[in-house]
Structure formats: C-alpha cells, structure tokens
Amino acid sequence: MSMTDGPTPLPEAAAAQAAADREAVAAGPGSSVTPERRGRPGIFGAWGEKWNALPRQQQWAFLIVVVILAYMLPLINPPIITTEPGNNFALACFDMARFALIAVGLNVVVGYAGLLDLGYVAFFAVGSYCAAMLTSPDSPFLHIPYLWTIPIAMAVTMFFGVVLGVPTLRLRGDYLAIVTLGFGEIVRILATIIPAMKGQVGFQNVGHPPGTEADGTPIFSNSNGVPWYWLTLTIIIIITLLVGNLERSRVGRAWIAIREDEDAAEIMGVPTFKYKVWAFAIGAAIGGLSGALFAGQVGFVNNQKFDVTTSILFLAAVVLGGAGNKVGAIIGGALVSYIPLRFTAIAEYKYLIFGIALVLIMIFRSQGLFPARQRLLAYGRTAYQRVAKKDGASLPSNGKPPTGLRPDRDREKGIQA
Amino acid sequence: MTLLEVEGISVHYGRIRAIRDMSFSVNEGEVVSLIGANGAGKTTTMKTISGILNPSVGKITFAGEDITKMKAHIRVVRGISQAPEGRGIFPGMTVMENLDMGTFGRKNRAGVPQDLERVFDLFPRLKERIKQYGGTMSGGEQQMLAIGRALMSDPKLLLLDEPSMGLAPQFIRQIFKIIKEINKQGTTVLMVEQNANQALAGAHRAFVLETGEITHSGTGKELLANPAIKEAYLGVG
Numbered sequence: 311m312s313m314t315d316g317p318t319p320l321p322e323a324a325a326a327q328a329a330a331d332r333e334a335v336a337a338g339p340g341s342s343v344t345p346e347r348r349g350r351p352g353i354f355g356a357w358g359e360k361w362n363a364l365p366r367q368q369q370w371a372f373l374i375v376v377v378i379l380a381y382m383l384p385l386i387n388p389p390i391i392t393t394e395p396g397n398n399f400a401l402a403c404f405d406m407a408r409f410a411l412i413a414v415g416l417n418v419v420v421g422y423a424g425l426l427d428l429g430y431v432a433f434f435a436v437g438s439y440c441a442a443m444l445t446s447p448d449s450p451f452l453h454i455p456y457l458w459t460i461p462i463a464m465a466v467t468m469f470f471g472v473v474l475g476v477p478t479l480r481l482r483g484d485y486l487a488i489v490t491l492g493f494g495e496i497v498r499i500l501a502t503i504i505p506a507m508k509g510q511v512g513f514q515n516v517g518h519p520p521g522t523e524a525d526g527t528p529i530f531s532n533s534n535g536v537p538w539y540w541l542t543l544t545i546i547i548i549i550t551l552l553v554g555n556l557e558r559s560r561v562g563r564a565w566i567a568i569r570e571d572e573d574a575a576e577i578m579g580v581p582t583f584k585y586k587v588w589a590f591a592i593g594a595a596i597g598g599l600s601g602a603l604f605a606g607q608v609g610f611v612n613n614q615k616f617d618v619t620t621s622i623l624f625l626a627a628v629v630l631g632g633a634g635n636k637v638g639a640i641i642g643g644a645l646v647s648y649i650p651l652r653f654t655a656i657a658e659y660k661y662l663i664f665g666i667a668l669v670l671i672m673i674f675r676s677q678g679l680f681p682a683r684q685r686l687l688a689y690g691r692t693a694y695q696r697v698a699k700k701d702g703a704s705l706p707s708n709g710k711p712p713t714g715l716r717p718d719r720d721r722e723k724g725i726q727a
Numbered sequence: 728m729t730l731l732e733v734e735g736i737s738v739h740y741g742r743i744r745a746i747r748d749m750s751f752s753v754n755e756g757e758v759v760s761l762i763g764a765n766g767a768g769k770t771t772t773m774k775t776i777s778g779i780l781n782p783s784v785g786k787i788t789f790a791g792e793d794i795t796k797m798k799a800h801i802r803v804v805r806g807i808s809q810a811p812e813g814r815g816i817f818p819g820m821t822v823m824e825n826l827d828m829g830t831f832g833r834k835n836r837a838g839v840p841q842d843l844e845r846v847f848d849l850f851p852r853l854k855e856r857i858k859q860y861g862g863t864m865s866g867g868e869q870q871m872l873a874i875g876r877a878l879m880s881d882p883k884l885l886l887l888d889e890p891s892m893g894l895a896p897q898f899i900r901q902i903f904k905i906i907k908e909i910n911k912q913g914t915t916v917l918m919v920e921q922n923a924n925q926a927l928a929g930a931h932r933a934f935v936l937e938t939g940e941i942t943h944s945g946t947g948k949e950l951l952a953n954p955a956i957k958e959a960y961l962g963v964g
C-alpha cells in the first residue's frame with residue numbers, strides 16, 4: 311500500500327508553507343458551508359482576516375515569537391495563567407502538550423477523514439504499554455533505551471490501527487463508532503487479564519531519555535516537567551508540519567472528499583477504503599507516540615488510565631478546537647487539559663463543564679473554535695492560474711490575477727462577488 | 728463498437744431485488760437513455776455500472792474488459808465517470824476544488840487544463856463561481872458542477888443520473904443541449920431520466936425500465952412513437 315500512488319500534487323513548498331502559516335492562526339469566517347454562519351465571524355474569525363492581511367515576513371515573525379513563547383512558557387510561569395499552587399506548572403505544561411499531541415492525531419481520523427473513533431485511548435494505551443514493557447525493570451521482556459521505544463510504539467500502534475481498521479472501516483458512521491468504542495475497552499480489559507501486562511500492579515520505573523544533571527539526578531525526571539514539555543513540544547511541531555504536508559497532498563484531498571461524501575469520493579477515483587485505513591493508522595501512530603511520552607514522564611503504567619471517558623475527553627478536545635484544523639486541535643487539546651489543572655476547585659466537575667462548553671460551542675460555533683477550511687487544492691491551483699492568466703479580468707479578484715500562492719486570501723471576496 | 732455490455736445482471740438490496748436479469752449495451756459514441764418511473768431501478772442500474780453496488784449475478788463488460796468485480800475507483804481510471812443522482816457534489820469544497828476532485832483518478836494529467844476549459848465553455852456559470860462553495864450553489868448550478876466534475880476525469884463513458892432533476896423547464900432544454908454537445912465532443916453518454924420526452928428525443932437508443940426489468944427498447948424516435956410508452960411516460964393518450 312503506497313500512499314502516494316499516482317501523480318502527486320505539485321509540492322509548492324512555498325505555497326504549502328504559506329498555507330501552514332496562515333492556518334496556524336487563521337480561522338476565516340468563510341470556513342463553514344452555510345452562508346448564515348459565514349456572516350458571523352466571531353472573535354477568532356476577525357483574527358483570521360487580520361492574519362491573512364499581514365505580509366509573509368510578519369506572519370513568520372509572529373509565528374517565531376509564538377513558538378519561542380511556547381518554549382519559554384514553563385520558565386516564565388505567568389502569574390494568572392499558572393496552575394500553581396494546585397499543580398506544578400511545568401508538569402501542567404507537559405500535560406497540555408500531551409493532550410495537544412493526542413488531539414493532533416485524533417484530528418487526522420475524526421477531523422480529516424471524518425471517521426468517528428470513540429476508542430482512541432486504546433492507541434494511547436498501546437503506546438504506553440510499549441514504552442513500559444520495553445524499559446521497566448518489572449517487565450520480563452528485553453530492555454532497550456527509552457528513546458528507541460518511541461518509534462517502536464508508533465510502529466506497533468500503527469500496526470494495531472491497521473489490524474483494527476481493515477475489518478471495521480468497511481462499516482460506516484454509527485457502526486464504526488460502536489466498534490471503536492469496543493476496541494477501547496478491549497485493550498484495557500486485556501491489560502487486566504493478560505498476566506504479562508500486570509493489570510493494576512503495572513510497571514514501575516519506566517525509562518526516560520538519557521542525561522543527568524551535575525548532581526547526578528536524571529534530566530528527564532518524573533518531577534521535572536520542563537524537559538518533557540520541551541521534548542513533547544518539539545514533537546508536536548514536527549508532527550504538525552508532517553500532518554500539514556499530508557493534508558495538502560493527494561492524501562489530504564482524498565480524506566476531505568471521504569469526509570464530505572464517501573460514495574462521491576469513490577466515484578471520483580478515490581480508493582476510499584485504503585485512505586481510511588491510512589488515516590486510522592497515522593492517527594494511531596500519533597496516539598501511540600503520545601502514550602510512550604506519557605509513560606516515560608509518569609514513570610508508571612497500569613490499567614487504570616485508559617477508560618472510555620478519556621477517549622471522550624480526547625474527542626472533546628478535537629471538536630472543541632474545530633475538527634479538521636490542526637491548530638484548533640492543539641489549542642483544544644491544551645485547553646481540555648489546562649482547565650481542570652488551573653481551576654482545581656472545579657476539576658471534579660470537568661466533564662460537566664466540558665459538556666456544557668461543547669453544547670454551547672455546537673450552538674454558537676458549530677465548527678469549533680477554529681473551524682477547518684479547505685484551500686484551493688494543488689491541481690485546482692495550477693489550473694486556476696492558467697485560467698486566470700488567460701482572462702484575469704473576468705475573475706473576482708480586484709482585477710489582478712490571483713497568484714495562486716494566496717488562494718484563501720482572495721476567496722472571501724470571490725464568494726461575495 | 729460496443730463500449731459497455733451489461734449481461735443478465737440482477738441487483739439486490741438485502742433480500743429486495745431491485746434489478747432483474749437486465750441486459751443492454753451502449754456503443755461507442757452513442758447517447759443512450761434509460762427511462763422509468765420512480766423506483767423502477769434506474770439509480771440502482773447506474774450505481775451498479777459505476778461500481779458502488781455489485782450485481783448478484785450477471786456480467787458487466789467495459790471496453791472489452793470484464794469489470795463485474797472491479798472496485799468503483801478503478802472503474803474511474805478505466806474511463807467510467809458518474810454524475811450521481813441528487814448531484815452528490817462536495818458541499819464544503821469550492822467549485823474549483825470539486826472540479827479538481829474530478830481529476831483524482833485520471834492518468835493523463837496533461838489534459839487537465841484543456842478539460843477545465845472545456846467544462847468552463849460548457850458551463851460558463853461555473854467559471855464565474857470558481858470560489859463559491861458547492862453547498863451554496865443553486866440546485867441547477869450543482870447539477871452543472873456534478874456534470875462538469877464528472878467530465879474532469881476525461882471519461883469514455885459518462886453516466887448521468889437524472890440530469891434534469893429539479894430544473895426549470897427552459898433550463899432542462901439547455902441541459903439536454905449540453906449533453907448533446909458533450910456527446911459530439913466524443914464522450915459516450917448513458918443517462919437515466921424521468922423526463923422521457925427530452926431523454927428520448929436526445930438519445931440514439933433508449934430502454935424503458937419497469938420494476939427492475941427492461942420492457943421496451945429501440946431508437947429514441949421509435950420509443951417516442953410507441954403508443955404504450957406515450958401513454959405511460961409522455962402524458963398523452
């Protein structure tokens with residue numbers, strides 16, 4: 311199974327990057343399908359317009375500042391934002407990053423391909439167990455350096471994603487949701503009944519990346535969130551760039567078409583089944599990756615952390631942020647983790663609060679905080695350029711032919727024209 | 728030369744048989760119409776040819792190749808393209824993105840710009856609206872988009888499921904003119920219609936479908952003149 315069979319769309323690196331940058335903050339008002347919604351930009355919508363109006367250098371500068379601030383976050387420990395004294399802020403940052411990474415992965419499945427996966431926690435669990443069973447002294451298996459478990463966890467969960475996906479992805483909608491829900495439970499139950507997985511006793515002293523401080527304590531210790539946060543943040547950036555590239559490629563177009571109308575996608579020549587399996591497998595690998603990070607940071611894995619409600623929380627993160635938008639997913643994930651850590655008094659009621667928040671968001675902003683938007687796709691873009699060159703005058707773009715590098719920027723005007 | 732050959736197919740939905748022992752063929756360069764009342768099995772026939780549904784018995788041959796078991800997305804590569812009933816466009820994609828999706832399965836990419844121009848020539852409205860979301864287009868515009876998108880795969884055989892559905896009378900005439908034009912440019916067309924008058928007038932050959940079976944066949948003119956068909960489908964007699 312090759313993902314990029316057939317002709318690949320034109321990888322205009324610059325255009326792709328520009329699109330990534332734009333999407334990083336943009337949430338344009340034109341993102342939803344129905345015109346009523348389009349007329350209501352919302353707070354983030356106005357942001358999106360301003361963002362699009364900035365020159366590229368400024369967009370880059372802004373992004374660099376955001377990334378630097380993100381790295382500095384646990385060191386700055388900003389007064390009002392901080393989760394202390396209730397929770398150590400650096401550890402909270404790691405937890406936010408972990409959730410964000412999970413949301414990025416689940417977003418591939420739910421947001422791009424439109425596959426409702428209610429058992430995503432299973433992949434997270436498989437990743438955690440991979441890291442634990444290959445590094446913990448409690449494990450009878452061979453022991454390898456922790457960092458090696460990260461790619462292994464990804465490969466193993468990807469394999470599980472395919473194994474689960476092949477029989478189930480022929481199902482649609484509700485059936486798929488129910489089967490994935492079942493899978494989520496199966497992993498947890500297996501962890502309980504298989505002796506080698508040690509049930510509630512679990513695995514202590516899961517490994518961590520190498521390196522020690524001057525005084526001999528490990529850099530990546532359980533109590534120090536900063537290095538773990540930095541590692542996870544770096545991984546998020548890499549994964550987001552990779553996922554962004556996929557999204558803009560032939561694969562991403564196939565996913566969006568499947569989400570919009572699976573039968574129509576099939577008769578356009580999209581091998582829908584294959585691309586659904588790929589979405590599932592890629593999502594699974596990212597889930598496994600975050601599981602491995604989690605296992606390393608906490609240092610302890612047992613069967614108590616992988617229940618259905620956690621799956622629902624992951625899903626809430628994606629829907630909250632805006633299914634189909636990776637930056638939305640990052641922010642959604644971070645928020646879902648942050649709110650109960652920051653407001654410890656209400657932490658007990660977090661499901662109630664997320665429930666209410668989701669209902670409100672569905673009523674007032676049904677596409678999530680950061681709605682997804684499709685941009686002109688690669689082939690469309692070149693073809694469009696050709697047409698534009700032929701008679702730029704007839705195109706609704708203020709007379710000047712669109713460059714093709716800025717398709718979204720012109721789009722709003724085009725729609726109103 | 729026979730382009731599409733359907734031999735003795737039956738199609739079931741669970742235990743319901745929607746198509747019974749159907750056989751017909753479409754020759755290269757023809758416009759062939761399939762007419763029939765609601766529930767006669769027209770859409771089922773189209774979906775079986777495009778590969779969304781599978782026949783329980785029978786054989787389908789396209790350009791000499793047995794495609795009975797072939798997946799729908801591979802049939803697109805072979806040259807079968809469908810504008811589905813009720814348009815089936817991608818509502819959250821723009822007109823341009825929809826047209827772009829039409830090229831997903833095609834091998835000859837060099838022809839994309841020409842085909843895009845061809846579609847814009849046939850449907851100038853689409854060109855005016857390239858950035859509009861498919862879901863916000865009017866019903867007739869969506870129909871144009873569905874046909875245009877189907878053409879973007881450079882098909883040998885274009886399947887149209889009720890292209891005149893929900894269109895205003897003056898636009899129905901226009902769409903049949905466009906279908907004729909598409910055919911003249913070299914694409915074989917198989918269409919399904921309730922608008923028997925136009926569909927028969929515009930077709931080289933036609934078949935009448937009643938509860939899953941073909942009951943009449945002939946040239947478009949012959950069927951137009953047939954009293955039984957006049958009575959049942961043309962509202963005369």
Ligand SMILES: Nc1ncnc2c1ncn2[C@@H]1O[C@H](COP(=O)(O)OP(=O)(O)OP(=O)(O)O)[C@@H](O)[C@H]1O
Pocket residue numbers: 740743745763764765766767768769770771772812921
């Ligand atoms: N998914 C399905 N499950 C069960 N029965 C179906 C299904 N789809 C169609 N049918 C039945 O098969 C028969 C043929 O349906 P089909 O959609 O092919 O009719 P049609 O000729 O296209 O009708 P129309 O002109 O109303 O579009 C009908 O009796 C219909 O009820």
Ligand SMILES: [Mg+2]
Pocket residue numbers: 769770771812
């Ligand atoms: Mg029908």
